[in-house]
Amino acid sequence: MTNIEDMLVLTVFFREACxxxxxNARVxxxxxxxFSAILxxxxxxxxxxxxxxxxxWMLPLLPSLHAAWQVWREYRAVGEELEHAPERGTGTGVLQVAAVALANGGNVGV
Known part of the structure; x- marks a missing residue:
């Protein structure tokens, strides 16, 4: 099922790439x-x-640290206005695709 999910997600990314x-190269x-990060x-x-x-024993601290980081970022962003809206059709960034590929995992253990 992982490969099918990966193909669907990549299809969405390529569709956004227009x-x-x-x-397309970023995707x-x-x-x-x-996948290199997975390896x-x-x-x-x-x-x-x-x-x-x-x-x-430190694993339960990770969600708390992530939440604290998000709150701090939102606190700093208060009062700042968005300078311009993102352009349409620019697609997704390399790190966004890499994060999804990393989260999706792979068949490394097989």
Whole structure:
């Protein structure tokens, strides 16, 4: 099911790219970057598993830190106006595609 989901998400990204060459290149680069991150994390995880097993008590802190970061960013953004609306048809960024590819995972464990 992961491959089907990945194809659907990539179809949406390519549709947002509107056929422009640079936007399509960003989608492809983001997909490669995301999958490369999956491979790096898997390799690091295999080597660092004994060390990280002693630090699992810190995992519940991650959502709290993320929420605090978001609140701080929103607090700083209060009073600032949006200078201009984003242009239509520019597609998605490399890091956005990479984040989705990383979140979607892969068949690395298979």
């Amino acid at each position: 056929g422009t060459r640079t936007a 492809v680069a983001g997909q490669y970057l995301g 790096v994390i898997s390799a690091l995880g295999a080597g660092l598993l004994p060390i990280l097993a002693t630090c699992t």
